[in-house]
Amino acid sequence: MKALLFIEIDGEKAIGGSLELISAVKSLEAEVSALVVKSKSVADNIATFGVPVVFTEASTDCDTLTEVLSETIKEQNPDIVLLSNTELAKDIAPRVxxxxxxxxxxDVISMSxxxxxxxxxxxxxxxxILEHIEVEGTAIVTVRSGSFSKPEASSNAGITEKKIEIPASAVKAKIIDTVKEISESVNLEEAQVIVSGGRGMGNAENFKLVEKLAKVLGGVVGATRPPIEEGWISRAHQVGQSGKIVxxxxxxxxxxxGATQHxxxxxxSSYIVAINKDEEAPIFEIADVGIVGNVTEILPVxxxxxxKSKEKAE
Incomplete structure (x- = not known):
């Protein structure tokens, strides 16, 4: 069995979800290689995880990446192609x-x-519900970030540089300018600890308790839609179907x-703690630990x- 990993980059580093693909494929005992586009430093880094890397210098627009990945699949003929389930991958994967x-x-969360x-x-x-899916022939698979652990460095597997010609006709859209939205930068997808607040926090003042707990734990603040619509916190913190998958x-x-949308x-999440005054709240069905009570009284404690625990540890 052969597997090809598409490593997505952010500047001069690989995104966390792409690194997890290395751990994901190891459980399948597959012969693995990785495709890295544009960043030589990322290619060098991926090779240190014991994964042979195919590196090509090309643009990272969607049309070009679709062409590069397609050509690499034709050459390598893998059984599985893995991508992290990002916005870019959601565009590229179905195209290929x-x-x-x-x-x-x-949006795969496990493989066996x-x-x-x-x-x-x-x-x-x-x-x-959970779906279990088999695919006849080669499968293009996007994997949810956080579903697998980050890999540990091992022996250097080396890099093969390839030049892939991209016909002008393949590029249908060109990025002529990028305007970055001035907003709060929140990295929910790669956070190890997230403290989220919902409508039950009551008001903006109470919501600050969520922020305080997150700060003590060294975590990131999340939220459901109601606090965002009320203006207690920015939309960058939203977790759920219309927000971030974490x-x-x-x-x-x-x-x-515990609405399905959230x-x-x-x-x-590996471990879920839920606090709600309604003992029948659906959130308790998926929580590892449930605390029934007034959240504004429990959070200060x-x-x-x-x-205290942090001070003792130090």
């Missing part, structure tokens, strides 16, 4: 699959090998009822206890 008549599975076949597991219907090691849900975006 449609162009080459290959199977495509999105049975009788020589790979089974891909992904959430469906807002995370209320999978931290610890997720603390404060005053969140839980589908955080159900992949948690903050003080966490501060």
């Amino acid at each position: 699959a449609g162009r080459m008549e290959l199977g495509c599975v999105s 090998k049975t009788d020589g076949k790979v089974v891909y597991t992904r959430p469906a219907y807002g995370g209320t 999978a931290p090691k610890l997720y603390i849900a404060c005053g969140i009822s 839980t589908s975006g955080m159900s992949g 948690m903050i003080e206890e966490m501060k």
Whole structure:
């Protein structure tokens, strides 16, 4: 079995979700290689994880990357092509699959090998069920960030540089200018600890308790839609179907009822703590620890206890 990993870059580093692909494919005992476009320093780094790298100097616009990945698949003929489930990958993966008549599975959270076949597991219907999917022939697969651990460096597997000619007709759209929105930078996708607040926090003043707990824990603040619509916090913090899909090691849900629109975006978290005064709240169905009570009374106690624990540890 052969696997090809598409390593997405952000400046001069690989995004966290792409690094996780290395760990994801190791469980399948596949012969693996990685494709890196544009950044030689990222190619050098990926090779240190024991993965042979194919590096090509090309533009990173969507049309060009689609062409580069398609040509690499034709040359290597892998059984599996893995991409991190980013906005870019959601654009590239179906294009490549449609162009080459290959199977495509999105938002995969786990993979297993049975009788020589790979089974891909992904959430469906807002995370209320899990689908187990097999693909005949080569599969183009996008993997949810946070579903696998980051790899550890091993021996250097080396880099092969290739020149891939991109016909002018392949590039249908060109980026002529980029305007960066001036907004708060929030990296929810790669956060290890997220403390989120919902409608149950009551008001903007109470929501500051969520921010305080996140700061004590060295985590990031998340939110459901109501606090954002009320103006308690910016939209950059939204977790859920219309926000960010996250999978931290610890997720603390404060005053969140557990509507599917939200839980589908955080159900992949390793450990979930839920605080809600309604013992029948759906959030408790997916929580590892549930605390029934008034969140504005519980959070100050948690903050003080966490501060004490942190001081003892230091």
